[in-house]
Amino acid sequence: MTLSLNVQDIALKKGHKLLVSNVNLTATSGDAISLTGANGVGKTTFLRCLAGFTPPHRGSIQLVENDSQLDGVSIIENYSHYLGHAEALNPARRVDQELQFHCDYLGGTDLSLREAIARLRLGALLDLETRMLSAGQRKRVSLARLLMVPRPIWLLDEVLSPLDIAHRALMVDIMQAHLSGGGIMVCAVHDPLPFDTRALHLTRPSLEEIGNA
Amino acid sequence: MLKASLALLKRDIGLSWSRGGGPILAVGFYLTLMAMIPLSLGPETQVLARVAPGLTWLSLALASLLSLERLFERDYEDGLFDILRGGKLPLEAIALIKCLAQWIGTGLILALLTPMVMIILGAPVEAAGLSLVAAVLGSLSFALIGGVGASLSLGSRKGGVLIALLVLPFYVPPVIFGAGLMQAYLTGAPITQALGLLGAYSLFALALCPIATGAALRSALN
Amino acid sequence: MISWLANPERFSRIFTPIRPYVGVAAALMFMWGLYLCFASPEDYQQGDTVRIMYMHVPAAWMAMAVYLIMGIASFFGLIWRHSLADVAAKAAAPIGAAFTALSLLTGSLWGRPMWGTWWEWDGRMTSVLVLFLFYIGYMALHAAIEDETRAAKSTAILAMIGLVNLPVIKFSVDWWNTLHQGASVVRADGPSIAPDMLWPLLVMALAFKLLFVWLWLLRIDTELMARRYRALRARLSFAEEGN
Structure with missing residues (x-):
């Protein structure tokens, strides 16, 4: 194609x-x-x-x-995926909740979610609230949807x-x-x-x- | 699409509980207003019983305004709408889901409290069931109309007061029908007309408001 | 025809020369109307108070008509994206609000001698009060959004939902009014109107309409000029910074 x-x-x-x-x-x-x-x-x-x-x-x-x-x-x-300056992460929610939401909302699968987490090395961040992340970590979390939903x-x-x-x-x-x-x-x-x-x-x-x- | 809708609904209901106390704020405000009513009018049971339906509905309408400011504002600033628009749901559906989540997270809880508030203010216990049904319908229309106000005032710095100013005139019919329904019940008049009108207005809001909210969101996001 | 006129320059070219004549016509009609008001006989029930009606009724008509015009202009602005329609809607709002306030004020002045109270919570007055709140909300929303295009869109949406909702609100207020019947007030809609009272009313109504058109054209033109000025200024500073 x-x-x-x-x-x-x-x-x-x-x-x-x-x-x-x-x-x-x-x-x-x-x-x-x-x-x-x-x-x-x-x-x-x-x-x-x-x-x-x-x-x-x-x-x-x-x-x-x-x-x-x-x-x-x-x-x-x-x-297409559009990734802007804003990461769209709600400070009150945990990384795994946000990733699961992005995945479910955009039509990804649980397998693709796990692969994206592994590829972007997000495993250690999963149970943190997003407000505790640094700018680079936030960016990585938001990048995950590129891989979750092809x-x-x-x-x-x-x-x-x-x-x-x-x-x-x-x-x-x-x-x-x-x-x-x-x-x-x-x-x-x-x-x-x-x-x-x-x-x-x-x-x-x-x-x-x-x-x- | 169903999966996406449920995911969004789940997220927003979850957030309405966790962000800034969520329904506790609205519930606290509602109950405070209830306590202020006898304090301002005097504790005579007869006076209170007469004004109870009207003032309860007024308090319900005002308490429904409280968390509207944050309905779209936070997601708008965070850039969440960029993701939401990348899914299959149109903005109208997104608006509807977010308003429903707002209703479930706030309005429905206020509606559940309404029979209790009316009884404390002196309405008879037998009116509890009817007041609950009316408050459920009314709070649904409050949330849907509130969504229109919240989306129209997106990005302006006077959020809260502006929403109240835009939205309250549209709260006039449900307040009239809801309070009138209780009045009719208490005086023994037939209630079907008022209940029908209240239900009709909620359906009318359900059909019209998501379209207006979707259009307002589109204009705010472009 | 509408699309052809929707070009702001063309609009200004055609209507700016016409405008003074509309103003003069409004002034003449007001003079004639006011003369008729005072020349017309007293009402056998209301006495001299009836003369307030010659201001009140046309103002109330205009209060509703201007909202309708605003709604229609908003519709054109939203669907066909005519910027002139946005300007027209925006320009009409304060005039409509003023007419609404005037009708509430004259109604109150009339109510004092006739009903013995400055304010009567009857269905009609309450609906007009809600209409006034609509105008206030419209203007507040316009003032609160800085970006012009967005403000135009948002207020257009508001005006249109308002237009759809006004009959519903009117109905609900009337329903509320019958629910709370019992006020012992003589209703305003009395016997059918006599011809020597109809004339001053019609002339005043025409005068109000001309006044509206004159003020409207004036405000549209002012807004267009303000926009042209802003665009020019932005272009100049842009040219200095870039290139």
């Missing part, structure tokens, strides 16, 4: 402010895209738009599976930043395994990823483009 994500001539707005315009991207199975750009240029908004959380101001996002175009499919519900497109917003060196290496392994398994990854980054990626650099629109929007 090959999958391809086609972004055509997207423009994004935040309120009345034009963030970026004329963004094009084609990513097929095995592609890793690193998304770069200055603060506030719209990297997060772009990822959220790919996930389908916010409609683009202009342009289209299409998903093609084995040469047939998938119309009217919600990308986030079926094909979906081809990963939309990741700066996921490596809070991790320590050992876990960064682990996560890079996981990413590479995902890509060699035919996955697609779009990752907003400040530091370049330690493997081959294609870069997509977002820049502010010119005054002319702002005027036309």
